């Protein structure tokens with residue numbers, strides 16, 4: 001959708017603006033003009049007064065405008081299995097949950113996707129992703145349910161079409177009936193790409209090839225998945241270097257650590273992003289930097305499962321693209337990304353760099369431009385710049401939670417989760433005063449609870 005000859009304009013003014021452009025340009029009081037689905041201009045002071053076709057003028061006094069948040073790792077289906085296996089590490093948590101996850105079907109996945117998307121969108125996420133890798137035999141059109149939920153919500157979206165082909169009988173963790181064959185996984189991924197992937201600048205839906213993790217997939221699926229992705233021109237995503245157990249598993253099975261294993265299978269490159277990357281040595285980080293492989297940093301999930309602290313300051317210093325991820329909500333029950341800005345900053349200060357680890361501006365960059373880089377969309381989203389797509393959030397910072405913090409970016413990152421007065425995706429407002437305009441939150445909550453109860457019943461009977 002190119003801008004029309006007579007674009008409809010929305011003018012936002014009198015707010016602080018953090019553009020997150022290459023120079024971290026900020027305005028203490030500025031304006032932003034949205035024309036159709038693009039940002040037409042952004043700058044200090046008042047908007048030009050000779051603009052035509054202004055359909056709305058928003059006085060955003062007391063607010064900070066930022067780029068919409070970009071989530072780079074999630075598993076939507078876990079919305080209906082939250083609060084289980086509360087005191088487990090990753091391996092034990094997977095073993096505890098796979099028998100339940102193996103029972104999901106299309107209505108469950110649709111309701112869970114709606115819940116996951118609604119929770120994030122209400123908190124300023126404008127681009128979401130779902131790494132969905134559980135496709136049990138006979139479970140219905142799960143990819144269609146997920147993409148449909150994102151379209152209904154009006155959120156920009158990447159489906160990372162996942163897969164597993166290493167089940168219990170091959171030494172993996174998932175039950176046999178919950179995995180696909182190698183051929184089935186590749187065919188399902190190719191079909192999702194052909195059906196849903198839109199490579200255009202304005203794209204609302206993209207697809208990535210995303211086998212689940214080294215301990216649930218065969219080396220052949222990893223290799224052929226990379227070949228498929230590169231033949232189709234889509235991005236690649238998987239879990240990597242999440243825990244010490246995974247490192248041990250890779251050494252025992254493949255005779256090398258996770259990063260060397262991924263490299264041997266064609267899985268480092270500027271078209272690849274990896275979730276977690278917690279246990280990375282200096283040469284792993286150098287390999288990611290050399291190949292421009294991206295990382296989805298998931299601080300809350302890593303803490304919940306006692307996985308460790310990713311070396312984000314070292315990755316950024318080396319030039320590795322890093323974004324933020326909620327991760328699945330069975331390991332991060334909040335389901336929110338705006339709170340991850342704060343958690344990323346705090347968790348990284350517990351690492352070796354202490355108070356120099358990350359500052360508030362770097363945390364905001366991880367959640368916006370860094371995420372856009374990782375999803376391969378930094379040309380069109382991730383910063384507030386003329387010509388980019390109009391994905392914009394207005395954070396209310398003059399209320400009880402924030403009014404005494406003079407620096408708006410510090411208020412957003414260090415302070416309580418800030419209310420979202422307005423969130424625009426592709427120029428369309430999908431959040432007003434902290435509530436979604438595109439779906440009914442109460443019915444999303446009700447449907448998700450019903451499906452969570454149905455899944456618990458089915459899992460208990462099996």
Ligand SMILES: [Zn+2]
Pocket residue numbers: 073074075239275327328
């Ligand atoms: Zn994950």
